[in-house]
Amino acid sequence: MRTPTTGLLLSTLLVVAAVAGALPGAVAAAGVGTGVESPAANPTTPNVAVQAGTCEFPVSATDATGTEVAVEERPERVTTLSPSAAQTMWEVGGESQVVGVTRFASYLDGAESKANVSGSGQAAISVEKVVGTEPDLVLAPNVVPNQTVTQLRDAGLTVVKFEAATSVEDVREKTTLVGELTGNCEGAAQANAWMMQNVAAAENATAGVEPVRAINALGGGFVAGDETFVDAMLAVSGATNVAAEANVTGFAQLSDETVASLDPEYVVVTYPGAVDLSAQPWADTPAGQNNATVTVDSTYLGQPAPRSVVFGVRNLTEAFHPDAYGEAQFVSRSEVEANASTGNATDENASAGDESTDANATSTTVASDSTASEDGDGGAEVTTGTATPTETGDETSSTSPGFGAGVAALALLASALLAVRRD
Incomplete structure (x- = not known):
């Protein structure tokens, strides 16, 4: 039963998680x-x-x-x-x-x-x-x-x-x-x-491909639905947010039965091991059957700002549509600045070859022999087996990608929810 005290506790924890960047879009x-x-x-x-x-x-x-x-x-x-x-x-x-x-x-x-x-x-x-x-x-x-x-x-x-x-x-x-x-x-x-x-490059590259079915699992049964920053990022990257498709708005806690019925092909998380795809409700979904997780640094999914959009979209696009990603005409910040100084818009055929490796914050677990891109933008590392976080240089704090304060806040939130259920 949800009591006034319960509501206050959840509200407080949600604010902490949001400011930490653990609830993408709420940090807005x-x-x-x-x-x-x-x-x-x-x-x-x-x-x-x-x-x-x-x-x-x-x-x-x-x-x-x-x-x-x-x-x-x-x-x-x-x-x-x-x-x-x-x-x-x-x-x-x-x-x-x-x-x-x-x-x-x-x-x-x-x-x-x-x-x-x-x-x-x-x-x-x-x-x-x-x-x-x-x-x-x-x-x-x-x-x-x-x-x-x-x-x-x-x-x-x-x-x-x-x-x-x-x-x-x-x-x-x-x-x-x-x-x-x-x-x-x-x-x-x-x-x-x-x-x-870069958003346009991703949209153009994925315009002719079938969107994949994805879900962002936040822990404790929470997912990101419609009207969230994550939903926008998934759409740009050529994915259908199955939670939004099921009329979930904002952030909501779903039952195992509901999650299983959404039938996601990919589960997007912010740290490796966030979900156990061999267990229910994931095991019988396409994502569980193919061990398909996409791990994106919480910086990019939880902080609505230009750098997060650019690198988050690149990483998600590469994970969902590696072939389309290879054809995408991404541009670097230095190219934009150089063209601005000459009064020219950036050539759509420019590449992001000199982009810093700040984007290197994604790993995926899918059946593929592909390797990480070598064009300098630090795209998703595609591997088979257990996902491991890629190095992000000065893009992260002293913690490993995804294991920052935001994840800790969500863990606290999940624990509180379990405690509330026992009351």
């Missing part, structure tokens, strides 16, 4: 006031020009609390309350402005020099630590309670709270807004061009 920092759109509703082509917004101050925006927030001048000190917001600041070229991050952003190069504003225990954010960074601007994800936002504003801070990001378009709009609020419009335009060109 989307464009303020944006709705939910499917990437398919906005067809793109690889030839996307870099179009910077106008960085003029003062600038204002109405945030998720319904408050019109004004930024009078370019902020010199920015504190981020989610890893997706921090990643976005890095991608738009605003790393030097950032003075505070959460512990879940520790994978970002240079994050160790920033103040850690995470709270202790189950507290995702420490108001005192945030105030102590003396920020000109605070970027808050949608999972930060309005009460916390109010506390920060009462302390004299300028805070923008973002809506949930559940589509690539949400991420694009959020990136544009972050660029405008922080005076990094050109960097935001380049980050968006890089992201959208």
